[in-house]
Amino acid sequence: MARYDRAITVFSPDGHLFQVEYALEAVRKGNAAVGVRGTDTIVLAVEKKSTPKLQDSRSVRKIVNLDDHIALACAGLKADARVLINRARIECQSHKLTIEDPVTVEYITRYIAGLQQKYTQSGGVRPFGLSTLIIGFDPHTGIPSLYQTDPSGTFSAWKANATGRNSNSIREFLEKNYKETSGQETLKLAIRALLEVVESGGKNIEVAVMTKDHGLRQLEEDEIDAIVAEIEAEKAAAEAAKKSPSTKET
Amino acid sequence: MGASGETGDRAQFTEYIQKNVALYQFRNGIPLTTAAAANFTRGELATALRKNPYMVNIILAGYDKETGPSLYFIDYIASLHKVDKAAFGYGSYFALSMMDRHYRHDMTVEEAIALVDKCIMEIRSRLVVAPPNFLIKIVDKDGAREYAWRESIKDTPVSAA
Numbered sequence: 560m561a562r563y564d565r566a567i568t569v570f571s572p573d574g575h576l577f578q579v580e581y582a583l584e585a586v587r588k589g590n591a592a593v594g595v596r597g598t599d600t601i602v603l604a605v606e607k608k609s610t611p612k613l614q615d616s617r618s619v620r621k622i623v624n625l626d627d628h629i630a631l632a633c634a635g636l637k638a639d640a641r642v643l644i645n646r647a648r649i650e651c652q653s654h655k656l657t658i659e660d661p662v663t664v665e666y667i668t669r670y671i672a673g674l675q676q677k678y679t680q681s682g683g684v685r686p687f688g689l690s691t692l693i694i695g696f697d698p699h700t701g702i703p704s705l706y707q708t709d710p711s712g713t714f715s716a717w718k719a720n721a722t723g724r725n726s727n728s729i730r731e732f733l734e735k736n737y738k739e740t741s742g743q744e745t746l747k748l749a750i751r752a753l754l755e756v757v758e759s760g761g762k763n764i765e766v767a768v769m770t771k772d773h774g775l776r777q778l779e780e781d782e783i784d785a786i787v788a789e790i791e792a793e794k795a796a797a798e799a800a801k802k803s804p805s806t807k808e809t
Numbered sequence: 810m811g812a813s814g815e816t817g818d819r820a821q822f823t824e825y826i827q828k829n830v831a832l833y834q835f836r837n838g839i840p841l842t843t844a845a846a847a848n849f850t851r852g853e854l855a856t857a858l859r860k861n862p863y864m865v866n867i868i869l870a871g872y873d874k875e876t877g878p879s880l881y882f883i884d885y886i887a888s889l890h891k892v893d894k895a896a897f898g899y900g901s902y903f904a905l906s907m908m909d910r911h912y913r914h915d916m917t918v919e920e921a922i923a924l925v926d927k928c929i930m931e932i933r934s935r936l937v938v939a940p941p942n943f944l945i946k947i948v949d950k951d952g953a954r955e956y957a958w959r960e961s962i963k964d965t966p967v968s969a970a
Binding site: 620626648653656 | 829
């Protein structure tokens with residue numbers, strides 16, 4: 560195995576590309592990111608690891624715009640993310656210039672995934688160490704979409720997904736609790752999912768909401784705190800409701 | 810951005826500038842200032858000048874929150890001037906004279922529209938090859954918008970044979 564994991568272009572005897580799998584490991588160590596698709600709203604929420612006191616947190620934006628109607632969040636190597644995001648932004652404008660139409664979410668996802676794949680099949684390069692969650696509204700039909708890409712270059716559409724640290728537990732939570740939501744409900748579902756693995760509080764989560772009419776909106780810390788408080792209150796009420804029937808029995 | 814010149818170059822170049830200005834905004838989180846956009850435009854014209862020149866003349870208008878409105882004159886050989894009034898083409902001989910006579914730096918929007926109308930009137934009466942229709946746009950703190958058309962020849966429905 561040691562001989563098959565140095566160069567990316569070499570398969571191992573049992574069909575693995577070890578460099579790609581190691582890239583996925585890097586993603587697993589990155590901060591948690593959640594995306595939830597509603598009927599008229601799509602939400603991205605990303606874990607914000609404790610910011611150093613002297614750092615200006617406004618310069619570390621984890622959820623970015625690719626175009627007026629497309630946004631991206633990622634987990635993994637942030638420097639690799641910068642390169643990918645830059646190329647995607649250029650492609651969004653280039654597409655508008657030549658095709659005279661904004662990109663569809665699927666197009667730009669395919670582009671980013673294609674880029675990630677290219678770097679798994681070249682000599683002397685390593686794969687991008689990040690998975691992305693791409694959200695947006697189709698510019699013609701207005702249908703919301705959520706896509707995920709990973710270092711191997713595969714991509715698929717999701718109703719809700721998570722990547723990065725503890726993504727499996729978040730996905731389990733989403734599988735249990737997902738239902739078609741809209742507006743504020745979608746936002747609450749996304750934050751609830753992220754709170755499964757992240758310390759609660761506005762300063763530990765970065766949340767952005769995309770709607771057809773207003774594009775991407777980053778939530779302020781106090782807005783997030785308010786919603787977190789609402790969620791905790793709902794959780795407490797649910798716990799109390801569960802407990803009270805049993806006390807009646809005694 | 811108002812442009813005149815070779816038709817293909819006009820469309821290609823202005824759309825290219827538009828998309829690059831948008832790209833800057835996504836990359837950097839803030840819009841380009843008017844001065845920066847003007848200098849970028851001139852730079853692109855200058856780079857292409859000695860190889861494959863764009864035959865496009867441009868009047869660039871923009872509004873910045875800090876510095877207010879500004880107007881830039883950029884011609885096809887990549888000269889750049891920040892100006893209060895500008896015109897291109899054969900009609901410019903008449904329009905510029907009109908503006909020399911009537912322009913004041915403290916004009917209101919209504920007075921400015923009146924001056925534009927005076928220029929249009931001159932162009933219509935003096936130019937042999939005068940264009941029939943004019944479109945007036947305004948750029949201010951609320952962005953760029955169409956203000957009015959001045960049409961000599963309207964689209965008329967043609968009755969069926």
